[in-house]
Amino acid sequence: MDPEHDEFPSAASHTLEIPRPPPARSWVLDVAGPEAVASVPLEYGRRLVLGSGRLCDVRVSDRAVSSRHCAVCVGELGVAVEDLGSTNGLYVGSSRLGSVVLTEEGSGFVIGRTSVTLRSSEDAEGSPAAPEIPGLIGRSPAMRRVAEEIRRHARSRATVLLQGESGTGKDVVARALHTLSGRSGDYVPINVGAFPDSLADSELFGHRRGAYTGAVSNRSGAFELAHRGTLFLDEVAELSAAAQVKLLRVVEEGVVRPIGASQPVRVDVRVVSASWAALPARVAEGRFRVDLFHRLATVTIELPPLRRRKTDIPLLARVLLERLRDDVGEKRLSGPALSRLLAHDWPGNVRELSAVLYRAAMRTPGVDIQEQHVELPETLSPAANAAREAPERAFELLDAQAGNVSAAARAAGVPRSTFRSWLARPLAKAQKRPNTLTPPSESLTQGSTATLGDSDLDEASPARGAVVK
Ligand SMILES: Nc1ncnc2c1ncn2[C@@H]1O[C@H](COP(=O)(O)OP(=O)(O)O)[C@@H](O)[C@H]1O
Ligand SMILES: [Mg+2]
Numbered sequence: 001m002d003p004e005h006d007e008f009p010s011a012a013s014h015t016l017e018i019p020r021p022p023p024a025r026s027w028v029l030d031v032a033g034p035e036a037v038a039s040v041p042l043e044y045g046r047r048l049v050l051g052s053g054r055l056c057d058v059r060v061s062d063r064a065v066s067s068r069h070c071a072v073c074v075g076e077l078g079v080a081v082e083d084l085g086s087t088n089g090l091y092v093g094s095s096r097l098g099s100v101v102l103t104e105e106g107s108g109f110v111i112g113r114t115s116v117t118l119r120s121s122e123d124a125e126g127s128p129a130a131p132e133i134p135g136l137i138g139r140s141p142a143m144r145r146v147a148e149e150i151r152r153h154a155r156s157r158a159t160v161l162l163q164g165e166s167g168t169g170k171d172v173v174a175r176a177l178h179t180l181s182g183r184s185g186d187y188v189p190i191n192v193g194a195f196p197d198s199l200a201d202s203e204l205f206g207h208r209r210g211a212y213t214g215a216v217s218n219r220s221g222a223f224e225l226a227h228r229g230t231l232f233l234d235e236v237a238e239l240s241a242a243a244q245v246k247l248l249r250v251v252e253e254g255v256v257r258p259i260g261a262s263q264p265v266r267v268d269v270r271v272v273s274a275s276w277a278a279l280p281a282r283v284a285e286g287r288f289r290v291d292l293f294h295r296l297a298t299v300t301i302e303l304p305p306l307r308r309r310k311t312d313i314p315l316l317a318r319v320l321l322e323r324l325r326d327d328v329g330e331k332r333l334s335g336p337a338l339s340r341l342l343a344h345d346w347p348g349n350v351r352e353l354s355a356v357l358y359r360a361a362m363r364t365p366g367v368d369i370q371e372q373h374v375e376l377p378e379t380l381s382p383a384a385n386a387a388r389e390a391p392e393r394a395f396e397l398l399d400a401q402a403g404n405v406s407a408a409a410r411a412a413g414v415p416r417s418t419f420r421s422w423l424a425r426p427l428a429k430a431q432k433r434p435n436t437l438t439p440p441s442e443s444l445t446q447g448s449t450a451t452l453g454d455s456d457l458d459e460a461s462p463a464r465g466a467v468v469k
Pocket of ligand 1: 135137164165168169170171351
């Protein structure tokens with residue numbers, strides 16, 4: 001049978017009830033509130049009620065969540081979510097919805113100040129009790145893996161290479177590695193990409209008084225300063241060829257030769273380095289020495305971008321706002337504001353999140369940061385932009401196909417579920433029109449249904465199918 005056509009079952013002369021086969025995938029819901037994170041396995045056909053009340057199947061400790069807030073059930077079409085008449089609503093992106101069907105990993109919704117994200121249970125690995133790492137926030141599976149790596153290698157002297165996009169926490173992890181190392185010396189961070197080659201020697205290895213004009217006193221280099229401690233070499237991919245040779249020698253021999261010194265100085269330094277650029281690629285291009293790469297990367301820890309661990313956003317937002325408290329006063333995110341943050345892709349990762357929260361907090365007169373206080377740059381892909389126009393034509397296409405949704409979806413070149421979400425879109429837009437003045441409970445979109453998932457608009461994101469906006 002063509003699955004495209006099961007939406008309009010033909011009137012058969014007799015009906016045979018056949019138990020539906022359970023779907024191949026099993027799902028887990030990651031429920032991430034500002035205080036706690038929980039993972040809830042879903043069973044096919046079993047309805048779970050989420051809420052803050054004691055009798056709920058999944059109890060959410062969030063005061064912005066109603067006692068019986070919504071129900072979730074895995075069915076044939078995906079994971080059906082239904083608002084149970086909650087006060088603060090069920091949000092996907094900027095839209096308050098009465099119900100939604102999630103079909104894809106990474107899609108989700110927001111209730112109160114809690115995000116709920118769908119994950120395939122195949123990758124439900126990692127112990128639930130993630131090791132605490134000083135300064136590092138995140139309980140997503142990806143961050144739990146990072147935390148375990150940090151714990152495993154902190155006390156060894158193995159060199160560690162941290163790879164990750166800008167703002168993913170490389171500095172935070174380097175510092176944590178030092179804190180947990182038990183080493184008695186200092187933590188010395190140095191950005192080797194920031195100084196000119198002429199200064200590299202002096203910065204890294206130091207000089208002795210009189211070594212050259214202007215060397216009026218002894219100066220310890222970073223290696224000496226980090227003796228018995230940890231030296232953090234940031235932006236290590238930017239080291240010049242000449243500096244790479246010298247660095248290799250020091251790392252291999254464990255001695256530095258300050259400029260102008262008669263004797264080499266033995267140093268006991270644990271080296272952690274970081275690079276935004278993929279170092280193996282630099283090696284392949286011949287821009288980074290392979291021998292130095294192997295010396296620096298006994299252990300490599302990959303820091304995942306924030307868009308791959310969006311379940312960390314509620315907790316990160318709470319802690320980051322707390323850190324800003326002296327500056328901006330007490331602030332917290334409303335559900336719709338959180339929902340907007342979850343829909344963004346965060347190319348600048350946690351650093352960008354922190355900046356966006358700061359600006360949002362500054363624009364918020366009271367305590368609660370509302371959706372309109374959150375300013376985000378437009379980062380939609382060209383495909384997503386095109387899709388933004390297409391929904392306007394949804395009813396036109398539907399008319400042209402005599403009301404057949406499947407045919408209209410084919411004509412639009414999108415999955416049927418995406419097309420159906422376009423049909424729900426004008427309602428969602430109407431809700432936005434009165435802008436900030438309408439309390440969420442008076443939303444016009446109550447009862448509308450969107451199916452999120454099998455669109456290819458962007459990466460896994462709770463606002464996938466952002467076309468419902
Ligand atoms: N997992 C995290 N937990 C808490 N704060 C983080 C995390 N990742 C990044 N930050 C914060 O984001 C900012 C950028 O982090 P940083 O470590 O400097 O990133 P990178 O060195 O990878 O560019 C810092 O203010 C840092 O405290
Ligand atoms: Mg950094």
